[in-house]
Amino acid sequence: MALAKVDFFSNSLQRTVNFNILLPDDLTTCKALYLLHGYCGSNMDWLINSPVSELSSKYNLAVILPSGENSFYLDAKGTGKAFSQYIGVELVDYTRNVFGLSSSRDDTFIGGLSMGGFGALLNALKYPDTFGKVFALSSALIVHTISNMKEDTPCPHKMADYDYYHSVFGDLSKLESSANNPEYLAEELVKAGKTLPQIYMSCGTEDFLINENRMFKAFLDAHGIPVTYVEGTGVHDWHYWSKALEPSIQWLLNDPIKKQCVNPYLPSWEYIPDAEPYVFNGRVYVYGSHDRFNGQVFCLNDYACWSAPVDDLGAWRYEGIIYKKTDDPLNPDGRMCLYAPDVTVGPDGRYYLYYVLDKVSVVSVAVCDSPAGKYEFYGYVHYADGTRLGEREGDEPQFDPGVLTEGTTTYLYTGFCSAGDKTRTGAMATVLGPDMLTITEEPVFIAPGSCYGKGTSFEGHEYFEAASIRKYKDTYYFIYSSVAMNELCYATSKYPTKGFRYGGIIVSNCDSDKRTYPGGNNHGSIVEIMGDWYVFYHRQTNGTWFSRQGCMERIAINADGTIRQVEMTSLGGSKCPFTGHGEYPAYIACNLFRCDGSQEQLPKITQDGRDGDKEQGYVASITDSVTVGFKYFDCVGVQTVKIKVRGYCDGFFEVRTSLNTKPLGSIPVEFTNVWTEFSADIAIPNGVNALYFTYVGNGVASLASFSLA
Template identity: 70%
Template sequence: MTKQMKKQGFNPYLPSWEYIPDAEPYVFGDRVYIYGSHDRFNGHAFCLNDYVCWSAPVDNLADWRYEGVIYRKTDDPLNPDGRMCLYAPDVTVGPDGRYYLYYVLDKVPVVSVAVSDTPAGKFEFYGYVRYPDGTRLGEREGDQPQFDPGVLTEGDRTYLYTGFCAVGDRSRKGAQATVLGPDMLTIVEEPVFVLPSEPYSEGTGFEGHEFFEAPSIRKVGDKYYLIYSSVVMHELCYAVSDHPTKGFKYGGVIVSNCDLHIDTYKPANKPMYYGGNNHGSIVEINGQWYIFYHRQTNGTHYSRQGCLEPIEILEDGSIPQVEMTSCGPNGGPLVGRGEYPAYIACNLFYKDEEMYTGTYGAWMDGRFPKITQDGKDGDEEIGYIMNMRDSATAGFKYFDCKGIKQVKIKVRGYCRGEFQVKTAWDGPVLGTIPVDFTNIWTEYTADIAIPDGVHALYFTYTGEGNASLASFTLI
């Protein structure tokens, strides 16, 4: 009897029809849970859907389970008609052993809290973070508007980190830390600034990587790591301190969702995906540390998907930046055999270089390829790449290639040309696969030998019209 191969892990790590950005990962028991906001496919704004939760066994990051809706936007008393969105949340375990969900609605400056007896909910509204006199944090004169709460509980104290600071906005001084008491709501130490915004960064060591949004706190050994999105948006940075509310020093970039700064396979300043805002955190799972982050899809900022990569925390506490890959959850390269969906592309670009998704508006223009799906939000349709015009390239990393003699692709669209196959974006063409006009998914195969070894695979379309790529098969 043939032994069945264990399912492999891809990026994005959830099904291609699910859109969970801003993920906060936590290990509770023998499972890892993610708590994020919930985008809508083809949505017109961020975070339009209710909170849901997914979890996976700590020993298999390819086996994610849908835990269901854990909190609805209408569960907050300030939002009975649902006109406000649930922005990025975080979760912590309180002194009473219950699970507390912290979040901000998109049109109010206060932090809401919900609670559950179990990590997968359902959560129930609990209250608002407040000063001892009952005034809600964010509503007292002089308060900064609250945004993107991140939380860490130690003993009977919970450290709450918040903030949103646009470039040039002198009214926002940076990320804040506020200390809450054992009821998880009442402030026992007033807010202090822990990371600088751009107007206040001179001489701090954060210049060029100032705080923008998405503070997320983790403790590694006896050090506090504050993960955050910088003013350039596409990167997740970290700062380190011996104390939770002071002394944070800039550490570096952990990941960029356009792979900027990486120079191992391309120039450091060359973007290899269409970036945008970023939000996530680090977590240790089965002895391995990971960074969870998100990417933009569908040519907009409003349909984001979660990805993850293994990271290394060095003896000196530093975290080297990691590449975006297709195989982050897999624990190593993917098997160089069989069919792979095109939506796992970690590189996607065109001859007209562009760093950001929708730089000049909410949507990218018709020049650029994008990862998308058929159907409407919630339809379990497998994602694919569309609008691959002449020079458009999709890259996939990495594969353990052995004895590959043929490559097959599944394509549709008004296109007449060929797909070039390479193992480096700027490397020699190993072979070409001609394609032609078709309204249905059509398979094309060519004899193309891929050298043995661990390689990236790049597919570049050259020709007329535009092609959609559903998958490729290594034979």
């Protein structure tokens, strides 16, 4: 590792300036952090007062330390001090060119403390195409504090006077709606649908700026902007910042959003079950039905599509409504719901959407030129004589279509077999011609329903619903929901329409070993993403079956073609555990159960507001003996656990890393009608751990989040 002082002429500042730079030994793989000092500081502060040199070497991270003087890293018009342009454009370009640093946004970070924390946040939001992540320690987020200052008004924090703030920020009466306000920049990015940098904040609980930091976090939460927010014991000093630096760098290099997705993989206010995942043109697209929060029946909303880059399964993008229930000629008044769909690419390269309305038994088809454009009604699956499949005498009702196209042939899989109904034989396979509608081979049964499974390989796991089909190498995988409903099972064959044998359970939304989540029906499928396989399924929320959310887990297809059942986790498709530091929302819980095994008065994941409101989810209805579990976290040196709780409760939450051991400690809670943070000194063992919070006490609590520090 080398330390260099660099002098160069800055066009932004119109003079020669210098900065310090820490360069690790291996520049070919290093990432870059632009690290900003605080008020009345210098570009030597971090070098003198923190272990930044050691951390630069330890994490192979180039650290650039500029001087911001007392500019708040803003462009001051007319003064020749364009510090924002200097930091966000000129310095980045210069260091990339001279030192060969990565030009990737994903490898470029900015951070700072106090005034530098403000500058880091503002410039990350001002230059979101440059900085992929930002951390801010004890940030001087004083916009609201100073925006009403007059010439004779003293500064509440006694940091400076009106003349100074006016010279740095400009007209203070217009500050809140200006580009010198991080909140304004964030709102503009959200309105424009732009990708924001990932944000990490940390502040001491005794810091005089703690309220400003909490207010900014509340602003981010209210606008649905993800933030990792940490509080710890400390004041506004180098003792806190020096200790907070390494966790901040760890977050930059291994945060729980970029390299790991969570369950549910979509925002906590979105309800898309019955997922059919596909990779098209470098993105993963998910097609499913669309539940309504607090809905009274299944699938009340129109089809919406989300997608994510194959290399970032945490960065899901809303593609919009791709098909409305009123688009089907059989449903002009919208009284029928759109049940679980599937999509396939036809021989003409277009995308075909297959679905069934809830009160008819025919298969409808819509088509689009792109994966997530506006689909248009195309027709109904029919026999050669024009009779629609499902309406000919002897046809069984059509339901939950799954489709696979090979060349000019499309295989359609359908069926619904409730327990004890002898009129429903099992899952059907039907072959369609190149027009994607006309039947060329009539339906055959490939998996038995509950009344016809005895003596077959499917016995005990007969077909119920949720037909889906995939092909891996020379084997066809038929994925379906069994008569147990909570199971997603699979069967395999070398042929698309015959010879299927039961293979096993892939995932259950009640979990694998014991019932640790209030499950219900299940529907999903498997997909290969960059060489790894995943199963997509759904969970029940809000205490009903009608507000379901998509989840995903990594799976393995063994050399012999078998798939071993996986457990439910909070990780989603992540390849590694969460960082054991920072705040995590409670809605990523993968375990909700009563310790006595009772299925009465179970907790639930829910949200405030109405359907479509971007309110973060939380766990509600937590009563005595309820456990809320999360998996998994890579913990190092965790000494404090905090929880954010509200409700009529009086007791404590026990904290465990295993259900079979005594608690590591407990966190007392009391009645509060607003979200309130409670904490305790609890040492979590180093290593990869699950975390379980068990409530012991009176009343009913809700859990919004927990933090590790």
